[in-house]
Amino acid sequence: xxxxxxxLSLIIWLPIMFGxxxxxxxxxxxxxxxxxxxxxxxxxxxxxxxxxxxxxDATTGAMQFVENHVWFERFNVNYHLGVDGxxxxxxxxxxxxxxxxxxxxxxxIKERVSQYMGAFLVMSGIVNGVFTSLDAILFYVFxxxxxxxxxxxxxxxGGANRVYAAIKFFLYTLLGSLLMLIAFxxxxxxxxxxFSIEDYHKLAIxxxxxxxxxxxFLLAFAVKVPMWPVHTWLPDAHVEAPTGGSVVLAAIxxxxxxxxxxxxxLPIVPDASLYLADMMIVLSLIAVVYIxxxxxxxxxxxxxxxxxxxxxxxxxxxxxxxxxxxxxxxxMVQMISHGFISGAMFLCVGILYDRLHSRQIADYGGVxxxxxxxxxxxxxxxxxxxxxxxxxxxxxxxxxxxxAIKANFWYAFLAATTLIFGAAYTLWMxxxxxxxxxxxxxxxxxxxxxxxxxxxxxxxxxxxxxxxxHPYPLTEIMHTTVDQLLTHxxxxxx
Amino acid sequence: MNFIxxxxxxxxxxxxxxxxxxxxxxxxxxxxxxxRYVAYxxxxxxxxxxxxxxxxSFSTEVKQTFYGMYVDDAMADILKLMVYGTVxxxxxxxxxxxxxxxxxxxxxFSLALFATLxxxxxxxxxxxxxxxxxxxxxxxxLYALVALRRDSIVATEAAMKFFVLGALASGFLLYGMSMVYxxxxxxxxxQLTQIIQSEASSKEVLVVGLVFIVAGISFKLSxxxxxxxxxxxxxxxxxxxxxxxxxxxxFAAFGFVMRLLIEGLGEMVSxxxxxxxxxxxxxxxxxxxxxxxxxxxxxMLAYSTISHMGFLLLGFIGADSNGYSSALFYxxxxxxxxxxxxxxxxxxxRSGFEAENINDFKGLxxxxxxxxxxxxxxxxxxxxxxxxxxxxxxxxxxxxxxxxGYIWLAVAAVLxxxxxxFYYLRIIKLMYFDEPESIEALTPNSDVKILLSANxxxxxxxxxxxxALMxxxLYAIQNSM
Numbered sequence: 025x026x027x028x029x030x031x032l033s034l035i036i037w038l039p040i041m042f043g044x045x046x047x048x049x050x051x052x053x054x055x056x057x058x059x060x061x062x063x064x065x066x067x068x069x070x071x072x073x074x075x076x077x078x079x080x081d082a083t084t085g086a087m088q089f090v091e092n093h094v095w096f097e098r099f100n101v102n103y104h105l106g107v108d109g110x111x112x113x114x115x116x117x118x119x120x121x122x123x124x125x126x127x128x129x130x131x132x133i134k135e136r137v138s139q140y141m142g143a144f145l146v147m148s149g150i151v152n153g154v155f156t157s158l159d160a161i162l163f164y165v166f167x168x169x170x171x172x173x174x175x176x177x178x179x180x181x182g183g184a185n186r187v188y189a190a191i192k193f194f195l196y197t198l199l200g201s202l203l204m205l206i207a208f209x210x211x212x213x214x215x216x217x218x219f220s221i222e223d224y225h226k227l228a229i230x231x232x233x234x235x236x237x238x239x240x241f242l243l244a245f246a247v248k249v250p251m252w253p254v255h256t257w258l259p260d261a262h263v264e265a266p267t268g269g270s271v272v273l274a275a276i277x278x279x280x281x282x283x284x285x286x287x288x289x290l291p292i293v294p295d296a297s298l299y300l301a302d303m304m305i306v307l308s309l310i311a312v313v314y315i316x317x318x319x320x321x322x323x324x325x326x327x328x329x330x331x332x333x334x335x336x337x338x339x340x341x342x343x344x345x346x347x348x349x350x351x352x353x354x355x356m357v358q359m360i361s362h363g364f365i366s367g368a369m370f371l372c373v374g375i376l377y378d379r380l381h382s383r384q385i386a387d388y389g390g391v392x393x394x395x396x397x398x399x400x401x402x403x404x405x406x407x408x409x410x411x412x413x414x415x416x417x418x419x420x421x422x423x424x425x426x427x428a429i430k431a432n433f434w435y436a437f438l439a440a441t442t443l444i445f446g447a448a449y450t451l452w453m454x455x456x457x458x459x460x461x462x463x464x465x466x467x468x469x470x471x472x473x474x475x476x477x478x479x480x481x482x483x484x485x486x487x488x489x490x491x492x493x494h495p496y497p498l499t500e501i502m503h504t505t506v507d508q509l510l511t512h513x514x515x516x517x518x
Numbered sequence: 519m520n521f522i523x524x525x526x527x528x529x530x531x532x533x534x535x536x537x538x539x540x541x542x543x544x545x546x547x548x549x550x551x552x553x554r555y556v557a558y559x560x561x562x563x564x565x566x567x568x569x570x571x572x573x574x575s576f577s578t579e580v581k582q583t584f585y586g587m588y589v590d591d592a593m594a595d596i597l598k599l600m601v602y603g604t605v606x607x608x609x610x611x612x613x614x615x616x617x618x619x620x621x622x623x624x625x626x627f628s629l630a631l632f633a634t635l636x637x638x639x640x641x642x643x644x645x646x647x648x649x650x651x652x653x654x655x656x657x658x659x660l661y662a663l664v665a666l667r668r669d670s671i672v673a674t675e676a677a678m679k680f681f682v683l684g685a686l687a688s689g690f691l692l693y694g695m696s697m698v699y700x701x702x703x704x705x706x707x708x709q710l711t712q713i714i715q716s717e718a719s720s721k722e723v724l725v726v727g728l729v730f731i732v733a734g735i736s737f738k739l740s741x742x743x744x745x746x747x748x749x750x751x752x753x754x755x756x757x758x759x760x761x762x763x764x765x766x767x768x769f770a771a772f773g774f775v776m777r778l779l780i781e782g783l784g785e786m787v788s789x790x791x792x793x794x795x796x797x798x799x800x801x802x803x804x805x806x807x808x809x810x811x812x813x814x815x816x817x818m819l820a821y822s823t824i825s826h827m828g829f830l831l832l833g834f835i836g837a838d839s840n841g842y843s844s845a846l847f848y849x850x851x852x853x854x855x856x857x858x859x860x861x862x863x864x865x866x867x868r869s870g871f872e873a874e875n876i877n878d879f880k881g882l883x884x885x886x887x888x889x890x891x892x893x894x895x896x897x898x899x900x901x902x903x904x905x906x907x908x909x910x911x912x913x914x915x916x917x918x919x920x921x922x923g924y925i926w927l928a929v930a931a932v933l934x935x936x937x938x939x940f941y942y943l944r945i946i947k948l949m950y951f952d953e954p955e956s957i958e959a960l961t962p963n964s965d966v967k968i969l970l971s972a973n974x975x976x977x978x979x980x981x982x983x984x985x986a987l988m989x990x991x992l993y994a995i996q997n998s999m
Contacts, residue, residue, distance in 0.1 A: 050887075051887075095985070096983075096984050096985035096988060097985060097989075098914075098984075098985060098988035098989060098992065099913075099914070099917065099988075139887075161913070164904065165904035165905050165909070168903055168904045168909070169903070169904055169905055171903070172898065172903065175943075175946075176950060179946075179947060179950060179951045180950055180951060186951065187947055187951050190947070190951070191940070191943055191944075191947065194939070194943060195936065195939060195940060195943075198903075198936055198939055199936050202932035202933070202935065202936055203929070203932065205913070205916070205932065206916065206920070206925065206928050206929055206932060209913075209916055209917050209920045209928065210920060210925065212917065212920075213920055213921060
């Protein structure tokens, strides 16, 4: 279907423009103004996503809202945008999380407010750009540009070891993406001068180059997801990042990697994907089992959630490389659900951290006595993180396990251990932090959550429960596209 | 015998420049100490005048004169226009720096103009001797510029090193040229191709000559393993002079390589391609790895230059108009970035204080968030992160290399640029994540303020709209002789 108004450009550039306006408010004398502009910008960004969603046609797997203009002819690079059932839910997630992050930093961030808020808005626009790009170079530009604001967010507002974490984050992700760039240039030669992703989908490539391209893509995406063994930047980055940074990192940036697998690896090099699927499944299962065990041992709440993110994202890659409809849709649901749950978990830890300035589990205990409302919310999100039926965490994991059992009993068996380990590390942490006797004078002085925090957690709680009880609208959006993707993958391109 | 006077029109801007250098010298002699701005203004007017002359005579036609020793084509005109613009920006940036340090003398301007004339001759030469004369005019002026602060031991040492090694490189080059002359019997760039094609010349002698020529070129480009002079000279020279050495001469060097290797010895592409591969890999490795260890910002940028020259060579390895145009694009991007970063260093200097240590960037975002932002753009561009122009420069040379079938070279290049990203990020870290050591406000003149902001913004704007500059580069290459 055609839609004249350039909605996709709007959804990219509107937050970026507002971000620049926020930067322009200058120093902290105008902090309040910066906050309000940021809030208006992020809410407008979300409002733009509504017509996008309501006009989206879920019965076709083709690209919609397409915009295609020449960007630079010299290398035949186009400003080519479009969405399908894979990118649509991720764009919605991004547009929803951004206002929440702005609100979450409202009172907590007191220094360089304009730069903080501006960076999040610019990031939001850039991430939308990644999800909508249909030109490899345009994609790459957005992909790399997303590193810059996050680098600054971690480095400026982060914790004690922030410089190490910021540089590690940047260099790790840069390593992967530079090799992806070489793969794009190779594909440009192979396709005789095209950077269009849709052209690459049709391009026939022999198996050996396919495997090299797959590995180049894998490095870029595996670092972002992150998959074991290239996950080590994530706990550092999460622990040092400010709350808003952790939320965006977990909820949105990790999804870029997952998205990359679906948009690039599977359709462009299907034979290599099939060839290496077992390796990918093994890596994913290691992430699920081994990282869950590591999470169990963490004394720092943020680190624990960071490791649980790696384990949950292991489910996503597992679902992708089972290469059937249940697996991929389950993985997609898992990505969206993980966006909400991990975001909420990081917000909860952030709420505690703002009050006592500690992330150590040992410093807490008996919080329920002083913060009952908070404890209730935290309970819900902890349950969702453990994959309790009725929450969004269950849907994705269940679908992936269902699909794994069709492939191989032992895949499913190992994947299902997460239901036990996940419950163990999440609920054990919950018990130590929330229940028991009041552990310290600090806990004694705790105040329950403010209206602002209540509103934030309510929105996230509704999302988590809604997807948990009624996931149909979400799977409906992606269903046709996923089917089409699978048909495409099953045809050899050799 | 009939003497036909040569057509002077294609060399009009060079002739104008020569006359004006003399005018600047005389004017400065009579103007006296408190009217130094006369020389400054005259210099700027000279550059403007040259630009007008070059622009007016611009055509796609290739015009040869002085019996084939001199050529005026689109590439020459475009490169010269870039040189004028760069030199003019260098003068604006360095004006207050050199006047604070008592270097604002007529010699500075006349030497700078002589160096510019040398670059113009290099760009337009189509004969080995003309090429050599241009190169020497440039080099000798640069040696003198480095030694301009004669009471500084560091600067004098740098000048000595620069001179001795530079003279050695010139010797290499001349020796290589003489070998080629011995094998082919001509010094005319345009005749070489035919003679080599006809296989009337001895291949062995040619290759030996080529080795010396490539070594000489590498010296001038500061490509490893002939890079030793660069860190010392960059560090020792007054920052304004370092800026001069690091910027405009790169255009001349590009023109020099084009005339000598591609137009002259293009037939031997399979021979020099392999040599350039080695030079490129070494430069990227040495430059990027050694830069990490530097605490002196000028030294760090010298190593960064070495690595960028390695990237530039990748474009030549592409060995077609696609590759050469990407190399030209790289040079333009590189010069823009160099101008900006050295201007920033001079901005941090005060009279009596040299900003030399990377720690002088500490906490810049708290001292002045705008200049910190400009430096952020510069650093990201140097590291090749999109959407800055540095990315497109890297992208286009990588594309040229892959196109030529050297995928492993492209992979090596990106791995080295990953290492390089670290030390650029370190500057960003110092500016944004650390506390300032000094809280003194930065007070640039308004011309520097405007130009520097425009310079930083250009990196972003040209990155978002790279088409014009890319087409210009391609146009220049396609319309050269």
